[in-house]
Amino acid sequence: MTMSLRVACLCGKIAVDLQGSPAARANCHCTSCRDFYGTSMLSATAWDADSVQIAEGAWTVFQHPTKQLSKTFCNACGEVLFGTNRLGMHVVPNAITARATGGQLNVSLTPTMHLFYRHRVIDVSDALPKYLDGWDGPTYDA
Template sequence: MAGTYKGACFCGAVEIEVTGAPVAMGYCHCESCRSWSASPLNAFSLWSPDALKVTRGAENIGEYHKTEMSHRQFCKTCGGHLFTQHPPLNMVDVYAATIPTLKFEPAVHVFYSEKVLPVRDGLPKMKDFPSEFGGSGETLPE
């Protein structure tokens, strides 16, 4: 799955690319991601920060920190969501919808304890984060 994948905000003022392969892909059910994405869950792809490059419109990127865990980046023109930096994890979440050429292959659901939409897809359902990302590692029934 390694390659270079291009993406952009809603209006195209900001363009990005990620190179390599994501560290993880899945769905987040936490209240913050649901509220930010205006959706019952958020499809994520986690990357090493050095895999992400802003190729156009860096001056048009706004940032919002609700918590120190998530530094959310968006286009100041259209409000389109681009990615979220996770400094404590040394990872960046490039929203799956932002990079449409990446074949999205989810492997896990995180913060399933906060779900508002049950999903029965056979993937592991984590109470919070996997232990390798600082979470409890506890899984929940589907």
């Protein structure tokens, strides 16, 4: 599904336009996402870089000191708008997209899998496939 969605940071001073379709929709349990985003699991969509455009506002990019990761955040409220992974994909947290759609994620944005589940710090009970590593590897069978 092709979409056009404008999302904003918590204070509303930054607007980001999402165009097209996400390349991936996942809950990521990898140590890099947990450490970099400060969460036990990152629920997000990954987009081609040209599908995510900052429309307005002042932002800063923080480059991870040792990994091929960066995050773009609002200068006013500090909320992360999106990260950029080692593949150059822009990773948009689902909390931001849910806020833009009235608190509920559009079905075209909901996670379809768990990644790096072997590295989890919390167990998740749902029907989504739980890949032990990337989505081309074995899955977790409880």
